[in-house]
Amino acid sequence: MRQRPLSRRTFLRGSGVALSLPLLDAMGVATASAAPSGSSTAPQRLIAIETNQGIVPQYFFPKRAGFDWEVTPYLKHLNQFRDQLTVFSGVSHPEVDGGHSAEPCFLTAAPHPGRGGFRNTISLDQYAAERIGHHNRFPSLTLSINTPRSISFTAAGVQIPGENSPRRVFQKLFVRGNAEAVQSRIADLRHGRSILDSVADRARTLSREVGSRDRAKLDQYFTGVRELERRLHANEEWENRPKPQVDYPMPEEMNDPSALLEQVRSMFDLCRLAVQTDSTRLITFFMYQNTAKPNIPGVQEGTHGLTHHGNNPDKLSQLQLIEGAQLEELSRLLGQLRETPEAGASLLDRTSVLYGTPMGNANRHSNDNLPVLLAGGGFRHAGHLAFSQEHNYPLPNLFVSLLQSLGVEADRFASSTGTMSGLELR
Structure with missing residues (x-):
């Protein structure tokens, strides 16, 4: 009828x-x-960081694979974490193209973001938040600097606004308010x-x-x-429970886009405090930089202009100062996590820190051979995992491995073909 x-x-x-x-x-x-018809075992966490202007590949990638990788100008900042670090080369997101248009796809791997009618898909952190986010006061924490945008997207492909004020993040995490x-x-x-x-x-x-x-x-x-x-x-x-107390001063507001390193350091401190207090287990951080000149000695231009270096030695030298300083801040974060004990291990052992970029070569606006590294977490690290530069290995395979490390039952994510080859869970 x-x-x-x-x-x-x-x-x-x-x-x-x-x-x-x-x-x-x-x-x-x-x-x-x-038509026809909460565990007693200490949890694992994830901090995923994207720097949007690329990473100079010749300063990042080692030539040798395995644990015997040579110290490059960028990896020298992380050499002390060699046994808790995996560097990936020859990886990318299949069919993710468009240069800067790929920025929103770093954690989604949604194809062809530069085409008309593009609609993003769910990001790695939100996929996990739907499954394990209920364990914490905040299912996820979405951070950024110099922009209200983020790298976190819902199942409907809607961008979650990034919180770019360290002061507001601190208040959200640790200030309860009056009755x-x-x-x-x-x-x-x-x-x-x-x-x-x-x-x-x-x-x-x-x-x-x-x-x-x-x-x-x-x-x-x-x-x-x-x-x-x-x-x-x-x-x-959660509203009826007191928020954790931390021995950390209320951050100052930072509205100066030139204060790049100060903003990064403040947000990294809040990342560490958030996972240390188990306020959340899933954090994304969009390290956005464009035309503003960072307050770094020896740097005279904004990051975006410098990425169009045309192999000019002076521009490359300035980029090395900026990107090396960012990796030095990452090293500081990893050091703090390693120095924080938890359940017979360290907080770094319990936290996977993913750091990378959606552009393999910002000078050419290419989206292949992405510089990516992973530190800490529940992995037996592999040093330098080198895949083919001509036929890249799918980076979403790493996302499946990360989901499994978080306790999420998943064998596929986006364009993955399985888990990350050469990287095993403990």
Whole structure:
């Protein structure tokens, strides 16, 4: 029997509120035919860092593979972590192209970002957050400098705004607010739950009125709604718990894009504090830099202009100063993580730190042979893993390995073909 089509403006209503619905087959024309039918073990964490202007490859990549890699101008900053580090060469995201357009795809590997109509996909951190984020006060932490953008994307491909104020990040993590503010926040959370509860009866009725394919869509949709409800309930519980106390001063506001290293250091400190207090287990950091000249002695231009160096020795020298200083800040972060004990190991042993860029050669705007490294985490590190420069190995394979290290059951992510060859979990 043919059913009357639903309006695309159909809402589930209850108790004075309305919940919009996804597009269903039953919202089509009347003649449309129906289609066939928390652990005691210390947790692992992830800090994923993207520097958007590339990394000069000849200063980064060693020539020798394995643990006997030679110290390059950039890796000299990380030599003390040689036994807890893997450098990758000959890796990239299959079909991710477009030069700077690839910036949002570093953790998603969504293909052809430069084409019209491009829509991003879920990022590595958010894929993990959907599965393990409920263990912490913050399912994930999305950080940036010099921009409100980020490298984190939802399952719908929507960018999550990056928090670029160290002061606000600190307040979010460690400042609870007065009792009135807490109760106001709890009231907001309860109101959100009441909206979901109030449409439950109508939702069940609607499920009986539509076809099998629409029931499957509704089931998927309501699963997401139930997940939101669960998160709202968890958020209320967290609001009633005191936030951790840390021996760290309130950061100053940093609105000067020239203060590149100061901003990076402050955000790295907050990354370390966030994982040390187990406030979150998933952090992304977009180290955005463009035209501003960093306050680094010997540097006279902004990073973006210097990346178009044309092999000019002076420009390359300035780039080396900037990128080497960034890697020195990374070394400081790794050192702090290694010096922090946790459950018979160190915080570095419990935290995978991914550092890389979406451009293999910013001078040519190429997106192959990406400079990428991984430190710490639950891996038996391999020194320098060298793959083919002509036929790159899929970087998303590393993402599958990272998911598994976090305890997420996954054998595929984006364009992966499996786990990362040569890199094993302990």
